[in-house]
Amino acid sequence: MKRLLIFFMAVIPMLTFAHPLQDVRVVALDSQQSISVKNYAQGKPLYIEMWATWCSPCMKQMPALQKHYREFGEDIAFLAVNIDLNDDAEAIQKVVDKFGLTVPMAQDTENSLATTMQLNGTPLHLVFNRKGDLVYRTHETDEQLETVLTQLKQGVELAAIAPTQTKAYDYQFDTDIVLFSAIWCETYWATRNPKAAQECQQARMQVNGMLRQGKSVTVVVSNLWTSEQDATAYKGEFADEVTMVIDENGKLFKRHGIKSIPRILTLDSELR
Template identity: 30%
Template sequence: MQARNFLLVLLLLLSPWLSATPLQFEAEYQTFEKQPVSLQALIGKKPVYLKFWATWCLDCRSELPSLEQTYQKYSDKIAIFAVNLNINETDEAIRSLQQKHKLTIPILMDNNGTIAGNFEFKGTSFHVLINAQGDVIYTTYKDDAQLAEKLVQLASNAPTVATASTPTNTAPITALPKGIAVVYFTATWCDWYMKDIHPEMSSNCANSLQLVDKLYRSNPKLPLTAYVTHLWTEQTDLADYIKKFNIPYAVTTDDNNQQFRHLKANEYPTFIVFNNGKEIGRFTQFDNAGKVQKEVEVLLKGK
């Protein structure tokens, strides 16, 4: 009986690791400097450190000097990449930070979230350590002493036990109805968080929100599916967002950005019009909201 109980406890302890799905990457990615990189070829052969970031993430910016120091210290023992989410990014913003902090670390550009989608995280900066056996051994949002300790262990290539799991479930892809349908992607924080960092993005988000509100109120039967990214968003944030803007339509959190990635979006906001499941219009710039509204209304009448 004792042996049986011990086995049960062991299985319970191991279950997060046993249930983890293998890491899945595309055959090739590119660095910001257009150099090809195969993450899949590295996994299981060399320790890997992935640091997810974005130029508009203030915490990410503050951690760049530390990240460069880590790269200088461990690049001969660990494959280290600054993985840019590639959402609402510009070459100018990346280049500016690269030059400001004299970054030599390879900046790997995620492709439609196919790197980030392997890991469940709520925001950046996010750190992932993968041992030479291909196991995720540590994840964290903090660049602190514990991360430094884990990096020492990873660089030593000492035997380590997987302590973090990769997602085992993904949200089902929402089927589009027949006829005209609209899908809208945005973020609960886009209008206020971006206000000082990227005011043009903040304005664009606010304009898109007003446009969608007008379209929905004038077409209350419009099949509209609205998503907010799961990044930096809890249920309370979503509730506050709906209340703040008096949103009349249903809004859902896009868990792990599954729907966003499925429709190959890479900007917030994005507004897509479909007809019988086929995309007939995509809009990401809303500075001239009147023009966009007219173009959308033409598409809506084409049913």
């Protein structure tokens, strides 16, 4: 059996985070052109919201995003970045139309922003000062976020915050099958994205059939809103023992170009 060895360091030196957006590029939805996030702000502070059309909290916060853009958009560069997981242009446009959004939109087509900023759940709000340093990170649109935006508008030079520290991972996949999925895809998506929820259920049943045939399986689940306890519980949904891996920083999804789940890959043909 062929073996797939994936090694990456998720611990990023503090020096790298001085300007975390250095190599990050996203695709602008209006022009479909790749843009450098580092250069996008052109000397202004920068506010980014990472979101998905199927994310209920994201939808609840869209009016606040538009409100903040109206209030601060002249002094702060804004960019709403869709995370490009089980999403498409039609779904995004429906959200834009529903909420009357005029804030600039982009899509993280290469998972560049998500992996760099260690996306762990949506919506994620990221605020950078004029130097490009990350100064605020939150999942909420609350008074503190508005205070930070107000300070930046007034020219206050906010200090960079310390990066999130994560451990290093050494994955050695020695299985016949790898399933990319999420622990919440059958439950949370049952109402938010029914088609994908049904596909996730079907993929799990298909994998269970493979397990009964003696195949070995690794299940890689998205790190979005997922704890070790969640992954352990999800492991019990499989017919036999599987290797369960939480994709801590989205590196495995990015490496294999996973833009929608579920996705079943075979080690010999697709994970070389």
